[in-house]
Amino acid sequence: MNILVYSFFFFSPQVYTINLESRYLLIQGVPALGVMKELIEQFALYGAIEEYHALDEYPAEQFTEVYLIKFQKLQCARVAKKKMDERSFFGSLLHVCYAPEFETVQETREKLQDRRKYIAKATNQRECFLLKKIEGPKKTVSKNSEHDCPWSTSGSCAASNWDPSCFTSSHRVSHNTGYASGNHNQSLLAFPQYDNSCAETSGYFGQNTSLTLSVHPGGHTPPTSLMQRTVLIDNGVDRFMPRTTHLQERKRKREEGNKFSLIGTSVDSTEVIIGPQLPQVPKVDMDDDSLNTSATLIRNKLKEVADSVSRTSVQKPESSSAKPLVKQRRRI
Amino acid sequence: MELGRLEYLQALVTEFQVTDSPEAKEQVLANLANFAYDPKNYEYLRQLQVLDLFLDMLAEDNETLVEFAIGGLCNLCLDKTNKDYILEANGVESIINCLSSSNEETVMSAVTTLMYLTTPQSRQQTTALPVVECMLRFSLSASRRLSNLATVFLEDYCTPLQVEEARNLSKHTAVGIPLPKD
Structure with missing residues (x-):
């Protein structure tokens, strides 16, 4: 039995x-x-x-x-x-x-x-x-x-x-x-x-x-x-380090790099910027007050749009905080 | 402790004989065949006539039972006493029959068992012409395990003359027995 x-x-x-x-x-x-x-x-x-x-x-x-x-x-x-x-x-x-x-x-x-x-x-x-x-x-x-x-x-x-x-x-x-x-x-x-x-x-x-x-x-x-x-x-x-790991590592670095470049554009007062600043967009003199005013308006608007885009893309990984955590754990 | 082992093996053999369930039979036979790997158990297995049990199972229709039985024989046939017993019982014939099985594991065990059973006396039987022919086909198998094993058989257990003879024979009969499935 x-x-x-x-x-x-x-x-x-x-x-x-x-x-x-x-x-x-x-x-x-x-x-x-x-x-x-x-x-x-x-x-x-x-x-x-x-x-x-x-x-x-x-x-x-x-x-x-x-x-x-x-x-x-x-x-x-x-x-x-x-x-x-x-x-x-x-x-x-x-x-x-x-x-x-x-x-x-x-x-x-x-x-x-x-x-x-x-x-x-x-x-x-x-x-x-x-x-x-x-x-x-x-x-x-x-x-x-x-x-x-x-x-x-x-x-x-x-x-x-x-x-x-x-x-x-x-x-x-x-x-x-x-x-x-x-x-x-x-x-x-x-x-x-x-x-x-x-x-x-x-x-x-x-x-x-x-x-x-x-x-x-x-x-x-x-x-x-x-x-x-x-x-x-x-x-x-x-x-x-096997090849696949190398590729993963490279991909991760690339992603990380992208993330930082996005963060960089968002003007965060608490953030300490280290290293040389990127060259500012040169302010072009249009030789006319009214044109200059329009150009400034357009420039500001562009900056606003760019900022809002980068802010949402930065916020995304923060909101779903579980995701990057899992990713990091695999890199032990 | 050692008595416990004999009792346990005895219980397995009884279980095998008593049960009607094919699954239980397979399980118990697999257990016995695995116990046959360890020389410590040979004495008990002989006492319990497990060698006969293995040999009898070679004639079964159930492929799994055949696979386990030939596996068990492969495990214990190197021992001198066991070898003599199998040869005495004319086990070589049923082992050769296993070579045409469609189960690769059965074929592999049969090839190894035939090698291990080869003695100056048994050689004629274990390396009979149909066996050598079989080995020639196996040596061309896509399965590397099988082709390696068959190559060892041809190189170490057969004379070049035997191989040549088998080669000539198989030339005339192009249609061979199908190779075992993977």
Whole structure:
């Protein structure tokens, strides 16, 4: 009886296999606030990150961005996903799912092989793998990954921001291209929709918490060299601002500028004007008293009209004070 | 604590057998298949004959049950004892049948399970000509996950001769089985 209730709680069930897992994590719902550095730092708490970049082409909700993070170890990706999925991040709920569709053939091969090794270890069977040829190319890789999340490589992690569209300064371009040329394009060509498995993942982890935790007993408690890593990231990448944020920022500045120019024309006695005054409209002598009187009248009338227009447009945002407040809050 | 685990799994199996609701069956089978991911549960799952349960479900009409059952097998088939059991029970045949499923997850699990079940003894069966042919088609799939998996199968589990043979065969039979839906 108990079980029935328990299982109905997870509406559409999903079975998790090694095929669905990946070192690649897709992070959706990242607010477009130029917080990539913070995002990566947050994820790096769970293990060394090999590559990361924004997926500009990936369908995303308004004002959010999608990032792809490749961990060095599957186990790190597993923990990161578990900890970060449905987590609030700068006021937005992150959605984290595995993205095995970004794997190369070799990465898929290694993933399957790692599972083979893990089961062999866990069930205490030193099975001799019948496929010697896999062992060959793998040796160098597995030697490195023998230590969980080798921190020595974290320096290069920080530099591995390889999304070409993200570069905001020429300095960073030169900084990156040298490193990234190898895997620059490979995984960005196709973005197959792969959402079916994502929704229920948290449910799975919820129900199997004790199991997934115990899957890898030799576990990965966040190492003490964490601080060192964060520092490295700081050194490697300046504060990053994605293009969309740049555009938003520019738009906001433009709007702000317009607002101020309007305020400037309204003669407010309490306002302190700083800086040089705009040149006054030259008073033209019409060589005739009656014409001059008419000109002054017209000039005054024009000024009156202009003032009333600017006053209403200034008053508008004040009257609906909620609106600019919301706008400002997004700029935290 | 460990006794609790066995009892819990036993309750799941009982629930699966007793319930008439297809949804409940799917839920419970999914639970069992997820428990099959952790080697800690293998002993209990064998005790409760969950391997037979998974194998039986492969013949079901309900696609979801098949998907979960093959997922469960994929999760536990690397263990030596489980592997021997599945091979003994002639499970390879029904696993190969899963390759023609329209459900991509079912196909993916079947491909991986076949790789994991391949031993010098079972090789002839797991890499039979129709299987290699299937893998050739999958390796051209638009789904990168499937094409990657099929490529690994062809490169690591088949001899170049087998691949060549399958390639020649598929040349003559241009009309293939449709690829699984995404």
